[in-house]
Amino acid sequence: MGERAMTQRDGTCWDVVVVGGGAAGLSAALTLGRVRRSVLVIDSGEPRNAPAVDVGAHGVLGREGVSPLELLRLGREEVAAFGGRVVSGRVAHVRRDGEEFSVATEDGQRVRARRVLVTTGLVDELPELPGLAERWGRDVLHCVYCHGWEVRDRAIGVLGSVHQALLFRQLSKDVTLFLHEGAEPTEEQWEQLAGLGVSVVEGAVERLVVDEEKDRLAGMRLVSGVVVPVEELVVAPRFVARADFLDGLGLTVREHPMGIGEQVVVDGSGFTGVAGVWAAGNVSDVLAGVPQAMAAGVGAAAAINADLVMADAGRAAASRVVGPGGDVCTGPTEAAVSRRVLGARAHGLDGLVDGG
Numbered sequence: 001m002g003e004r005a006m007t008q009r010d011g012t013c014w015d016v017v018v019v020g021g022g023a024a025g026l027s028a029a030l031t032l033g034r035v036r037r038s039v040l041v042i043d044s045g046e047p048r049n050a051p052a053v054d055v056g057a058h059g060v061l062g063r064e065g066v067s068p069l070e071l072l073r074l075g076r077e078e079v080a081a082f083g084g085r086v087v088s089g090r091v092a093h094v095r096r097d098g099e100e101f102s103v104a105t106e107d108g109q110r111v112r113a114r115r116v117l118v119t120t121g122l123v124d125e126l127p128e129l130p131g132l133a134e135r136w137g138r139d140v141l142h143c144v145y146c147h148g149w150e151v152r153d154r155a156i157g158v159l160g161s162v163h164q165a166l167l168f169r170q171l172s173k174d175v176t177l178f179l180h181e182g183a184e185p186t187e188e189q190w191e192q193l194a195g196l197g198v199s200v201v202e203g204a205v206e207r208l209v210v211d212e213e214k215d216r217l218a219g220m221r222l223v224s225g226v227v228v229p230v231e232e233l234v235v236a237p238r239f240v241a242r243a244d245f246l247d248g249l250g251l252t253v254r255e256h257p258m259g260i261g262e263q264v265v266v267d268g269s270g271f272t273g274v275a276g277v278w279a280a281g282n283v284s285d286v287l288a289g290v291p292q293a294m295a296a297g298v299g300a301a302a303a304i305n306a307d308l309v310m311a312d313a314g315r316a317a318a319s320r321v322v323g324p325g326g327d328v329c330t331g332p333t334e335a336a337v338s339r340r341v342l343g344a345r346a347h348g349l350d351g352l353v354d355g356g
């Protein structure tokens with residue numbers, strides 16, 4: 001990445017630097033470009049769903065099943081078409097610098113921004129079982145809405161989560177819950193699992209068994225040595241926001257209410273509570289799929305633009321020179337003249353009053 005790639009042609013500060021160019025960041029950049037904001041996206045090129053490149057991104061209306069990487073390639077093209085710039089790089093830190101921010105990459109480049117949007121996604125912390133990480137996004141899955149349809153009617157194993165077992169039972173009659181190190185089901189849950197015909201395997205799992213020839217998951221080997229055949233495995237990762245590199249900014253990172261991970265705290269617009277900093281997508285909503293991440297990016301972009309509009313309007317008003325040799329048309333003067341000249345016709349109300 002060359003120095004020029006990140007700096008504005010006229011050397012001015014970017015209106016917005018977006019840290020992370022996944023579904024959320026690119027949607028935000030598209031929205032900002034379309035209202036003529038100068039926007040730079042810095043992206044380290046590791047979207048969360050990249051391992052599912054062959055499975056596709058599902059539930060994305062109008063692009064159902066699209067390759068996750070193709071979706072982002074199209075997004076980058078659309079951002080560029082409206083003047084946004086997307087560069088490769090990993091942001092090392094963001095610091096406040098007066099009214100602006102200084103954004104630095106790991107390779108030592110630095111740019112200035114009036115506002116910062118964090119869309120860095122999350123890290124899926126997977127259960128530690130031999131053979132599991134290698135198959136993540138292929139036949140080791142977590143999301144019923146992302147890939148439930150693709151594994152319908154197959155032999156599905158679920159690792160340690162009653163909730164996931166019940167969700168996937170909607171897609172297949174052949175569901176096996178491996179209790180492994182998960183919590184013991186409650187009395188009520190045992191009844192539900194039995195009622196729905198979900199098999200339950202007690203005892204710890206040792207590793208995944210893979211059919212090397214077919215390059216497919218074949219089963220789960222228990223510590224006892226027993227192998228239970230399954231074709232797909234559902235796990236419940238811990239979701240951890242990628243926000244530790246922003247330590248100095250003062251963002252609040254909090255445990256998700258469902259105890260499934262941690263995320264940056266934002267309000268409905270994506271505002272973090274730290275002046276000038278917004279966040280959107282998985283970094284602030286660990287349950288968001290691609291469409292939700294896109295929507296959050298658009299929402300944050302609109303909030304940032306509104307904030308900049310007010311800042312620009314305030315600055316424009318303050319910069320007007322009043323007095324001898326200055327601009328006599330101040331806001332209050334204009335209003336007084338308008339009242340004197342137009343009287344009841346001000347705001348076009350006279351026609352309504354006369355009924356004409």
Ligand SMILES: Cc1cc2nc3c(=O)[nH]c(=O)nc-3n(C[C@H](O)[C@H](O)[C@H](O)COP(=O)(O)OP(=O)(O)OC[C@H]3O[C@@H](n4cnc5c(N)ncnc54)[C@H](O)[C@@H]3O)c2cc1C
Pocket residue numbers: 019020021022023024025042043044045046047048049051052056057058059060089090091092119120121122124136137143145146147242245280281282283288289290291293
């Ligand atoms: C295996 C799998 C399959 C999935 N399938 C689906 C599906 O079918 N449908 C669906 O709706 N959802 C799916 N999801 C969820 C989907 O991945 C997320 O909803 C989506 O990626 C969130 O978008 P995002 O922009 O918030 O984060 P991401 O897409 O993860 O993008 C974040 C970007 O920020 C970059 N980044 C991180 N840190 C830095 C830094 N310091 N500096 C610069 N850049 C940085 C990353 O490299 C990445 O490109 C799946 C998830 C997984 C794990």
